[in-house]
Amino acid sequence: MTAGLALALTLTACGGGASDPAEPRTDFAIGWSIYAGWMPWPYAEQTGIVKKWADKYGITIDVVQVNDYVESVNQYTAGKLDGVTVASMDALTIPAASGKDTSAIIIGDYSNGNDGVVLKGAGNIAAIRGRTVYLAELSVSHYLLARGLESAGLALTDVKTVNTSDADIVSAFASPQANAAVAWNPQLSEIARMPGASAVFTSAQIPGEILDLLAVDTATLAANPNLGKALAGIWYETMAIMTRQDATGAEARAAMAKLAGTTPEAFEAQLKTTYLYAEPASAVQAASAPELVTAMTRVRDFSYSKGLFGPGAPSADTVGMAFPGNRTLGNPQNVKLRFDASFMQMAADGKL
Amino acid sequence: MRLVNRRPTPKGGLLLGAVPLLVLAVLYVVAAAARHAENPADKILPTFGMMVQAMGTLLAQPDPLSGRLIFWADTFASLQRLGLGLGIASLTALLLGLALGVLPLLRASLGPVVTTVAVVPPVALLPVLFIVFGLGETAKVALIVIGVAPFMVRDLALHVSAIPAEQMLKAQTLGASSWQLALRLALPMAMPRLIASLRLSLGPAWVYLIAAEAVASDIGLGYRIFLVRRYLSMDIILPYVAWISLLAIACDLALLWLSRWAFPWAHGAKR
Numbered sequence: 320m321t322a323g324l325a326l327a328l329t330l331t332a333c334g335g336g337a338s339d340p341a342e343p344r345t346d347f348a349i350g351w352s353i354y355a356g357w358m359p360w361p362y363a364e365q366t367g368i369v370k371k372w373a374d375k376y377g378i379t380i381d382v383v384q385v386n387d388y389v390e391s392v393n394q395y396t397a398g399k400l401d402g403v404t405v406a407s408m409d410a411l412t413i414p415a416a417s418g419k420d421t422s423a424i425i426i427g428d429y430s431n432g433n434d435g436v437v438l439k440g441a442g443n444i445a446a447i448r449g450r451t452v453y454l455a456e457l458s459v460s461h462y463l464l465a466r467g468l469e470s471a472g473l474a475l476t477d478v479k480t481v482n483t484s485d486a487d488i489v490s491a492f493a494s495p496q497a498n499a500a501v502a503w504n505p506q507l508s509e510i511a512r513m514p515g516a517s518a519v520f521t522s523a524q525i526p527g528e529i530l531d532l533l534a535v536d537t538a539t540l541a542a543n544p545n546l547g548k549a550l551a552g553i554w555y556e557t558m559a560i561m562t563r564q565d566a567t568g569a570e571a572r573a574a575m576a577k578l579a580g581t582t583p584e585a586f587e588a589q590l591k592t593t594y595l596y597a598e599p600a601s602a603v604q605a606a607s608a609p610e611l612v613t614a615m616t617r618v619r620d621f622s623y624s625k626g627l628f629g630p631g632a633p634s635a636d637t638v639g640m641a642f643p644g645n646r647t648l649g650n651p652q653n654v655k656l657r658f659d660a661s662f663m664q665m666a667a668d669g670k671l
Numbered sequence: 672m673r674l675v676n677r678r679p680t681p682k683g684g685l686l687l688g689a690v691p692l693l694v695l696a697v698l699y700v701v702a703a704a705a706r707h708a709e710n711p712a713d714k715i716l717p718t719f720g721m722m723v724q725a726m727g728t729l730l731a732q733p734d735p736l737s738g739r740l741i742f743w744a745d746t747f748a749s750l751q752r753l754g755l756g757l758g759i760a761s762l763t764a765l766l767l768g769l770a771l772g773v774l775p776l777l778r779a780s781l782g783p784v785v786t787t788v789a790v791v792p793p794v795a796l797l798p799v800l801f802i803v804f805g806l807g808e809t810a811k812v813a814l815i816v817i818g819v820a821p822f823m824v825r826d827l828a829l830h831v832s833a834i835p836a837e838q839m840l841k842a843q844t845l846g847a848s849s850w851q852l853a854l855r856l857a858l859p860m861a862m863p864r865l866i867a868s869l870r871l872s873l874g875p876a877w878v879y880l881i882a883a884e885a886v887a888s889d890i891g892l893g894y895r896i897f898l899v900r901r902y903l904s905m906d907i908i909l910p911y912v913a914w915i916s917l918l919a920i921a922c923d924l925a926l927l928w929l930s931r932w933a934f935p936w937a938h939g940a941k942r
Contacts, residue, residue: 393903397715412902418712453806453887457901481806482898483887490798491887496805579813627902630725655712 341538347546348381349405351534352388355589356531357505358575359557365574370532373554376545380553388485394536401537402535406459411532412627415638415655420537422659424547425554426602428531432592434459435521436467438649439498441524443533444519445471447478451492454501456482459529462621464501466528467520492516502520505581523592527605528614537657551599551662558597601667605658607643615640615648616628619625704717709881717906725906741895748751749892750910750918752808753880756815760871763816764823769861771824782828789821801887811883819872823856826868833839860877863937877919904911 342640351360356648362381363369373380383400385391395403405413407423414421436623438446443465454460463567477497478604483491484507492510511518522529526535533550540547561571569583576586596602607613622628623635637655647654663671681688695843703716717725729742735743771778771785792813800817805811842856884893892911899907931938 389901393900396903415711417714417903418710455901458897478888481887481889482894484885484897485887487797487801490801491806493798494806495800496807629904629906630728631721 321529339438341450342500342544343542344539345378346381347378347401347539347543348383348399348549349385349402349404349535350385350391350395351404352385352391353529353579354388354404355433355593356430356595358586359427359561361559361578362571362575363553363557365516365578368553372549372556375552376459376549377547378543378545378548380549394475395536396567398536399425401539401546402533405532405534407530407615408459408462408622409547410451411615411619411638411640411656412457412622413620414534414583415640415670416622416628416632418655420655420657421534421542422533422537422657423534424540424659424662425533425551426596426658426663427482427533427554427603428593428595429527429531430459430503431526431594432523433507433528433589434463434501434503434519435511435518436464436501437492437499437507437510437516439513439515443471444468444553445473447519448473449473449477450499451479451481451497452499452501453481453483453488453497453586455485455488456480457625458485460501462530462618463520463522463525464583465621466617467526470509470520470524505585507543508585508588524604527610528593528617530614536555540586540659547662547671549657551666555599558595562595563599582653599663602663603643603660603667605657606663611658612642612648619649680713684829700784712823713900714903714905717909720734721906723911725904726910727813729907744890745892745895746914746918748885748890749880750884752811752891753815753876756880757819757869757872757876758814759812759889760820760823760872761865762893764819764827764868765861765865767854768824768827768865769831769853769857771828771847775832778828784830785821785824788817789825793818793879797882806887811888814883815876815879817878822875823872827861827865830864831861834860837892859934863930863934866926870919870926873919873926875923881915 325371351357360382360634361384364552364640367383369380385394389402389409392405392409392413394400395405396417396419398419399492404427404479410423411422422485436444436447436452438444438450439462441447441656445582448471454464464478464480468474479509485502488500488502488506489509491497492513494568496670500510506517510516533554535550542655547587549637551664557571569664572586572590576583579586596605619638619640620635623637626632628635628637636649637653638656639647641654641657643658697723700719703718706716707718708711724743730740733739734741734744767785768779771781797810797814800810800813804813820933838856839852843850847855880891880897881893884891885897888894892915896908896911
């Protein structure tokens with residue numbers, strides 16, 4: 320209780336000083352955490368691409384590293400960050416489900432093998448029945464497990480899950496009694512390499528369902544459209560450099576590997592299982608495709624079944640989502656997550 | 672009368688203690704109401720009504736998967752781990768601490784080992800504990816024992832070795848053997864100290880328990896907090912934190928009562 324009260328006091332104290340999201344401002348903070356698809360952000364900061372675009376629109380953008388992924392999303396939800404790098408499922412279940420109107424303005428990539436189910440002593444997913452599975456519960460890993468089980472005609476009730484933090488999953492899986500785990504990279508490649516272990520189901524089998532986004536507070540964006548333009552400018556300029564198949568591209572990727580605390584080889588391997596939407600036109604197409612609605616329907620149905628919309632949520636439709644072309648999913652009166660392709664479109668049209 | 676000599680009556684003391692807590696609670700309610708006026712779906716400062724609603728499900732509705740009442744199952748699992756860990760640590764402290772305190776020869780040989788183990792930060796050993804004890808209950812209980820026992824052993828050994836030499840000599844003059852000295856003289860003097868040191872270890876023991884449950888588990892108070900933290904469910908986290916505080920206070924009071932009841936002489940001055 321004391322901790323809660325201390326938190327309450329801090330929040331009221333800070334809340335008084337925080338600016339109204341609907342006011343035009345010039346200083347913004349964007350949070351990121353370590354993941355292959357998000358490393359372009361710190362790289363852009365380091366090489367001055369962020370400053371270049373922010374200067375162009377007369378604003379400043381602070382690119383902040385948050386060591387713990389969940390914490391970065393929570394900080395964004397609490398209003399301490401104007402934007403954050405986040406997976407689509409978490410954008411829906413953390414800020415949007417908390418009533419924070421959030422706009423996904425950049426679809427950066429989808430996990431194309433970066434998340435996987437690993438079993439010891441078995442070559443296919445069906446062997447998972449009855450096993451105890453170690454994973455970060457209620458995360459995209461849990462979603463992937465549900466999809467993997469579905470592919471083998473099994474249900475979540477056919478396995479036992481044990482919540483294991485992403486930082487501890489490698490040492491947990493090294494324990495002799497552990498024979499099933501779900502993880503994302505870089506941990507995934509570590510555990511899949513252990514003796515007798517093999518990845519039996521990965522996100523490459525459900526392409527486009529685990530999306531990585533840059534999400535920004537909708538009210539802040541509405542009052543400051545220049546923020547969206549600058550962010551899109553930064554992203555696609557950085558993409559163009561990192562995807563070059565020459566010395567410049569390799570150098571950029573090596574710099575990102577260093578920022579992620581890994582080796583260039585390991586980082587290249589992670590990029591192979593990350594489908595980057597390097598061209599703005601392809602990202603716009605992905606945002607407008609009916610497949611995105613299908614994927615988000617699966618994601619929100621799973622989230623609802625696990626109670627991620629809170630105990631008071633009457634149905635999976637509670638939190639509404641909006642897609643390009645005025646399409647909505649769920650309650651249209653309560654749209655809290657918007658896939659907004661307008662800034663990516665501007666980048667595609669060369670209008671930034 | 673000087674301010675330093677003014678003392679509250681028992682009733683006045685209760686009131687004085689309650690006022691700051693009430694002020695905090697009122698501040699919380701006001702802050703929560705303000706946030707909810709702005710955003711009815713706010714999760715960061717849930718209102719008491721939301722906490723009651725969220726906890727109602729965990730308290731009274733069986734979990735569809737396991738059929739357990741989640742809140743009580745979590746409490747029972749955590750208390751069981753804590754009880755086992757503290758029990759083993761206390762027993763170790765009693766046997767080893769007493770022996771180390773009474774026998775200088777043993778103290779010379781085992782003292783440095785105990786000191787070495789005591790300075791290792793237990794949480795840093797977690798990955799090793801997994802591999803040695805597996806991912807089940809053993810590793811969680813072991814973390815509590817490794818975290819708490821060395822401190823208790825050292826504390827008890829110091830206390831026993833500080834028993835006045837005159838007292839030991841007197842007992843020997845009356846014909847006591849080493850065995851009798853340990854059981855009839857040192858043990859009774861060590862018991863209240865053991866309880867006191869157990870009370871002081873409750874705080875760290877909870878920290879180790881929550882740390883172990885955060886790493887890999889499927890039930891327990893710490894597990895639940897770290898699980899729902901993923902989607903910022905403060906309506907569950909805050910009542911759980913309050914419940915943990917209540918349990919800790921209850922444990923502490925129970926031990927104090929036990930010590931006063933079983934060893935009134937040790938509390939003579941304070942009665």
